[in-house]
Amino acid sequence: MKKYVEMTKSELQELLASYKTVYREYQQMELKLDMSRGKPSVEQLDLSMGMMDILSSNDDLRCDDGTDCRNYGVLDGIDEAKRLLGDMIEVPPENIIIYGNSSLNVMYDTISRCYTHGVLGGTPWSRLDKVKFLCPVPGYDRHFRITEYFGIEMINVPMTPEGPDMDMVEELVSDDESIKGIWCVPKYSNPQGYSYSDETVRRLAALKPRARDFRLYWDNAYSVHHLYGDDCDVILEILDECRKAGNPDLAYKFVSTSKISFPGSGIAAIASSLNNLDDIRKQLKVQTIGHDKVNQLRHVRFFKNLDGITEHMKKHAEILRPKFEAVDEILTRELGGLGIGTWTRPKGGYFISFDSLDGCATEIVSRCKKAGVKTTEAGATYPYGVDPHDSNIRIAPTYPPISDLKVAIELFSLCVKIVSIQKLLSR
Amino acid sequence: MKKYVEMTKSELQELLASYKTVYREYQQMELKLDMSRGKPSVEQLDLSMGMMDILSSNDDLRCDDGTDCRNYGVLDGIDEAKRLLGDMIEVPPENIIIYGNSSLNVMYDTISRCYTHGVLGGTPWSRLDKVKFLCPVPGYDRHFRITEYFGIEMINVPMTPEGPDMDMVEELVSDDESIKGIWCVPKYSNPQGYSYSDETVRRLAALKPRARDFRLYWDNAYSVHHLYGDDCDVILEILDECRKAGNPDLAYKFVSTSKISFPGSGIAAIASSLNNLDDIRKQLKVQTIGHDKVNQLRHVRFFKNLDGITEHMKKHAEILRPKFEAVDEILTRELGGLGIGTWTRPKGGYFISFDSLDGCATEIVSRCKKAGVKTTEAGATYPYGVDPHDSNIRIAPTYPPISDLKVAIELFSLCVKIVSIQKLLSR
Numbered sequence: 001m002k003k004y005v006e007m008t009k010s011e012l013q014e015l016l017a018s019y020k021t022v023y024r025e026y027q028q029m030e031l032k033l034d035m036s037r038g039k040p041s042v043e044q045l046d047l048s049m050g051m052m053d054i055l056s057s058n059d060d061l062r063c064d065d066g067t068d069c070r071n072y073g074v075l076d077g078i079d080e081a082k083r084l085l086g087d088m089i090e091v092p093p094e095n096i097i098i099y100g101n102s103s104l105n106v107m108y109d110t111i112s113r114c115y116t117h118g119v120l121g122g123t124p125w126s127r128l129d130k131v132k133f134l135c136p137v138p139g140y141d142r143h144f145r146i147t148e149y150f151g152i153e154m155i156n157v158p159m160t161p162e163g164p165d166m167d168m169v170e171e172l173v174s175d176d177e178s179i180k181g182i183w184c185v186p187k188y189s190n191p192q193g194y195s196y197s198d199e200t201v202r203r204l205a206a207l208k209p210r211a212r213d214f215r216l217y218w219d220n221a222y223s224v225h226h227l228y229g230d231d232c233d234v235i236l237e238i239l240d241e242c243r244k245a246g247n248p249d250l251a252y253k254f255v256s257t258s259k260i261s262f263p264g265s266g267i268a269a270i271a272s273s274l275n276n277l278d279d280i281r282k283q284l285k286v287q288t289i290g291h292d293k294v295n296q297l298r299h300v301r302f303f304k305n306l307d308g309i310t311e312h313m314k315k316h317a318e319i320l321r322p323k324f325e326a327v328d329e330i331l332t333r334e335l336g337g338l339g340i341g342t343w344t345r346p347k348g349g350y351f352i353s354f355d356s357l358d359g360c361a362t363e364i365v366s367r368c369k370k371a372g373v374k375t376t377e378a379g380a381t382y383p384y385g386v387d388p389h390d391s392n393i394r395i396a397p398t399y400p401p402i403s404d405l406k407v408a409i410e411l412f413s414l415c416v417k418i419v420s421i422q423k424l425l426s427r
Numbered sequence: 428m429k430k431y432v433e434m435t436k437s438e439l440q441e442l443l444a445s446y447k448t449v450y451r452e453y454q455q456m457e458l459k460l461d462m463s464r465g466k467p468s469v470e471q472l473d474l475s476m477g478m479m480d481i482l483s484s485n486d487d488l489r490c491d492d493g494t495d496c497r498n499y500g501v502l503d504g505i506d507e508a509k510r511l512l513g514d515m516i517e518v519p520p521e522n523i524i525i526y527g528n529s530s531l532n533v534m535y536d537t538i539s540r541c542y543t544h545g546v547l548g549g550t551p552w553s554r555l556d557k558v559k560f561l562c563p564v565p566g567y568d569r570h571f572r573i574t575e576y577f578g579i580e581m582i583n584v585p586m587t588p589e590g591p592d593m594d595m596v597e598e599l600v601s602d603d604e605s606i607k608g609i610w611c612v613p614k615y616s617n618p619q620g621y622s623y624s625d626e627t628v629r630r631l632a633a634l635k636p637r638a639r640d641f642r643l644y645w646d647n648a649y650s651v652h653h654l655y656g657d658d659c660d661v662i663l664e665i666l667d668e669c670r671k672a673g674n675p676d677l678a679y680k681f682v683s684t685s686k687i688s689f690p691g692s693g694i695a696a697i698a699s700s701l702n703n704l705d706d707i708r709k710q711l712k713v714q715t716i717g718h719d720k721v722n723q724l725r726h727v728r729f730f731k732n733l734d735g736i737t738e739h740m741k742k743h744a745e746i747l748r749p750k751f752e753a754v755d756e757i758l759t760r761e762l763g764g765l766g767i768g769t770w771t772r773p774k775g776g777y778f779i780s781f782d783s784l785d786g787c788a789t790e791i792v793s794r795c796k797k798a799g800v801k802t803t804e805a806g807a808t809y810p811y812g813v814d815p816h817d818s819n820i821r822i823a824p825t826y827p828p829i830s831d832l833k834v835a836i837e838l839f840s841l842c843v844k845i846v847s848i849q850k851l852l853s854r
Contacts, residue, residue: 037499045497049484057476070472072464072690100527101719108714115543116553116577126543126553142716149713150543263499265721286576287535289569292528292719294692 001337004424016421019414023371026411031372033408038190038350039399040259040316047315048261054302061297069293075285076277081267081296087306089223089255090237091271097280100291103256103268107217108146110252110270113283114180115150119213120249120279125150125180134172134182136164138353138381138392140190143183143219147383154383157182159192163200173209181215187235188222191381191394192353193346195233205241205250216242216251222349224313225259227321233347239271249273257299259316259350260309267292267299323397327352327409334413340420343395352395353381360419361390367415373408428764431851443848446841450798453838458799460835465617465777466826467686467743474742475688481729488724496720502712503704508694508723514733516650516682517664518698524707527718530683530695534644535573537679537697540710541607542577546640547676547706552577552607561599561609563591565780565808565819567617570610570646574810581810582606586619590627600636608642614662615649618808618821619780620773622660632668632677643669643678649776651740652686654748660774666698676700684726686743686777687736694719694726750824754779754836761840767847770822779822780808787846788817794842800835 004012055061061069063078076082077098086093099106118124125131132153135144139159147154155172158165164182173179184204186196196204204216218238226232242250249272257266270280303309328345331354335341343354356364361378368375376394379385395412397405431439482488488496490505503509504525513520526533545551552558559580562571566586574581582599585592591609600606611631613623623631631643645665653659669677676699684693697707730736755772758781762768770781783791788805795802803821806812822839824832 039499042495045495048497052482052484052486052488055479057479059479061479068469068472070475070689070692072466072685102715102717105715112539112543116539124553126551142713145713149710258499262497262721264501264717265497265719283576286569286572288529288532290529290691292692292722294689295719295722 003337003339004420005339009425012421012425016418016425019418019421023367023414023418026371026414029372031407031411033372033400033404034374035396035400035405035408036374036376037399038259038396040263041319041399041401043319044316044398045262047312048302051261051298051302055294055298061294063293063297067293069297072289074290074293075288076281077269077291078293078296078300080300084300084303084305084309085255085267085269086271088309089220089253089271091239091253094274095239095277096269096271097277097284098291098296099268099270101264101266101268101295103219103221103254103258104142106268106270107143107219107254109287110217111146111150113280114213117283119215120275122213128178130178132176132179134164134169134179135383136183137383138191138387138394139183140185140219141376141380143217144383147183152180155179156383156388159189159194161192161194163194163196166200166203170203170207173207173211173214175210177210179209180211180213181217183217183219185219185221186238187220187233188225188346188349190221190349191351191376191392192344193349193351194344195235198236201236201238201241202245205238205247206245207247207250214250218251218253220253220255221259223255224309225316225350226313226348227317227324228347229314229317231347239273249275252276260312261299261302265295267296320398323402323405324352326402326406327395327397330406330409331413334410335416338417338420341416350396350398352397354393354395355391356393356416357420357423358389358391360416360423361387361393363419363422364412364415365393367419368412371411371415373411375412430764430766431847432766436852439848439852443845443852446845446848450794450841450845453798453841456799458834458838460799460827460831461801462823462827462832462835463801463803464826465686465823467690468746468826468828470746471743471825472689474739475729478688478725478729482721482725488721490720490724494720496724499716501717501720502715503708504696504718505720505723505727507727511727511730511732511736512682512694512696513698515736516647516680516698518666518680521701522666522704523696523698524704524711525718525723526695526697528691528693528695528722530646530648530681530685531569533695533697534570534646534681536714537644538573538577540707541640544710546642547702549640555605557605559603559606561591561596561606562810563610563616564810565618565814565821566610567612567646568803568807570644571810574610579607583810583815584609586616586621588619588621590621590623593627593630597630597634600634600638600641602637604637606636607638607640608644610644610646612646612648613665614647614660615652615773615776617648617776618778618819619771620776620778621771622662625663628663628665628668629672632665632674633672634674634677641677645678645680647680647682648686650682651736652743652777653740653775654744654751655774656741656744658774666700676702679703687739688726688729692722694723747825750829750832751779753829753833754822754824757833757836758840761837762843765844768843777823777825779824781820781822782818783820783843784847784850785816785818787843787850788814788820790846790849791839791842792820794846795839798838798842800838802839
């Protein structure tokens with residue numbers, strides 16, 4: 001296969017004409033396909049329908065310690081839910097607070113609390129002139145939106161297949177007291193599907209930040225979301241590493257069952273040091289009497305234990321793996337060797353990250369959209385929605401049925417070709 | 428019955444001695460009774476057990492517009508949940524946002540948002556030197572704790588059986604730009620069970636506050652929580668009255684199903700003007716992808732409509748009414764005519780408010796506790812936990828079985844007598 005960059009102008013023009021013809025055929029198909037968000041498919045949701053039967057009117061809804069889960073109380077979650085999620089994320093139950101249905105909400109509330117009341121007695125961020133966050137890029141748009149909403153200045157840090165550029169992270173946090181945190185998706189990162197290397201985790205845990213209230217915002221969203229069973233990424237447990245490094249309070253770890261049971265009807269949690277959790281409880285007891293314990297109990301009785309979760313995740317993988325493989329196959333077939341795009345091949349998570357030639361992403365996304373295929377907006381994977389290279393596109397292959405997905409990726413590849421040729425011709 | 432104040436010192440001393448003997452007998456019973464919080468009883472919780480069967484694995488969990496309630500999405504609640512709660516609180520569905528499990532959490536988030544981002548483009552409260560709230564007293568301790576947590580200065584406003592002292596409210600809010608809100612429990616108030624008169628509601632709706640971001644924090648916690656069926660309190664609908672008074676954005680109305688279905692596993696909501704809701708959605712979309720729609724659907728399918736809720740609340744009333752009546756009977760029998768205490772006789776809600784002689788409440792609560800009966804802490808019904816008269820005690824008769832409740836109130840009455848006599852003797 002000849003690289004586009006090695007082709008003559010007339011070769012490229014000929015190709016462009018033929019691809020435009022095909023593109024018009026796609027437009028006539030009036031597609032309506034959505035690859036924009038990391039949503040489970042209907043088949044995946046069906047896997048958890050047993051949850052609807054697991055609690056019945058004949059059941060005793062008291063938990064192990066006798067607490068009636070139907071009534072008020074239990075600020076930080078029932079013990080068995082802490083154990084279940086604790087086992088899942090390798091953290092003892094006492095290091096966990098169970099929240100409501102959304103880990104995003106927990107992250108928002110965490111930032112909001114830092115803003116209004118500070119961290120462990122530190123100055124509330126609302127009283128500081130400047131607060132900054134490190135944002136490994138490309139990254140998760142909803143993280144960036146939270147920090148943007150609170151007026152926090154975001155600094156791009158390049159992601160590598162090993163995690164964020166640690167030389168840069170170390171230098172920045174040791175210099176600048178206004179840097180209060182870093183957004184991390186340490187396993188099967190959004191959007192690349194990269195997992196932090198042991199060295200990266202250790203260097204993060206051993207950071208010596210100028211700001212005493214600096215924290216790792218450790219969004220462990222895909223801890224058990226493997227595609228290939230035992231052939232999976234394993235990362236070091238962050239709270240443990242922080243303790244070993246003499247930084248016991250450095251990390252807030254966020255987790256939820258959103259992509260395990262039902263998104264929007266799962267349970268979320270924060271894991272951290274006892275110090276940090278005590279600090280959080282002081283606020284939490286003002287905010288609520290307690291979260292939904294019946295739903296906590298529902299999850300515990302449905303999954304039973306970590307084995308239950310592991311088995312369940314294998315079923316998710318059966319559905320997801322062919323989709324990820326189809327995307328890779330089509331991209332390889334259509335774009336391989338052309339030198340106009342690279343993409344990731346994750347072993348888990350919910351996304352594939354695609355990088356086009358510089359300056360092409362916005363136009364590719366727009367062309368896809370005009371033919372009825374929605375991808376995540378170009379730029380969304382960067383703070384403020386600004387991708388300095390205009391090259392990154394997040395592909396979310398999980399939601400559409402595989403037949404639709406194939407059509408969508410074929411169209412996507414076609415758009416990459418058309419836009420790349422136009423780019424090359426305009427040079 | 429002779430009033431204590433009219434008795435001679437020796438008469439009082441004789442009484443005291445005999446009551447202390449009885450008190451020691453109570454202490455030997457090793458009671459462990461809790462009248463401290465407004466929790467439904469086990470019998471009441473059992474009323475909603477049908478909820479556990481209403482969704483099964485054979486059911487279609489899509490809502491009317493086709494949305495799959497199991498997946499991500501629908502920021503502000505499914506339409507049918509808005510209709511159900513809207514009918515319950517006399518507000519059109521478009522004026523409602525459905526939240527998670529706790530209206531307290533919604534109130535906290537509302538204050539927090541005002542603090543970090545202001546109201547409708549106004550200055551965030553974090554940037555103001557002083558923010559104040561009006562607090563009708565006695566009132567709900569968890570309201571006061573939220574405002575205290577955000578450093579908001581609380582001003583006591585006396586409650587009357589018609590609602591807060593409106594002359595004082597009108598004068599204060601028209602004078603002082605730092606007054607940003609008033610906490611209201613307009614129906615079956617906590618702790619008195621008073622309901623605001625039409626005149627009070629109209630005067631509140633017609634307020635002309637100096638602060639443009641002043642709001643009525645309208646906690647309609649007991650809107651359908653009647654004890655005597657049709658013989659119930661009716662209050663004017665606040666959003667409607669605000670609109671009529673030319674103050675369409677003045678009220679945030681909070682509501683939940685906590686004491687209808689399961690506390691902690693219900694659904695909560697805010698109702699307000701379209702302007703206010705648009706303002707709120709700007710924040711909400713940063714905070715979450717959406718709340719628990721499966722639980723929203725569960726509530727809709729269980730209650731079906733307002734009639735379903737009304738019928739359900741009658742069953743609650745059957746359980747609660749004898750408890751409220753037992754409290755009143757015992758207090759009347761034991762304390763009637765003695766001139767050492769007054770109490771309310773609400774037609775709904777969750778509490779009875781008791782007022783002792785000045786300077787006795789703390790000691791009464793403490794004596795009860797020492798004999799194994801827990802009531803709400805003295806002072807809790809006032810901002811900062813400070814009751815200037817040390818006279819108000821909130822009685823929560825809902826949770827204990829009626830036999831326990833009777834014992835608890837008999838002991839309570841005894842403690843009132845002992846402490847009152849000691850007070851009179853010490854003069």
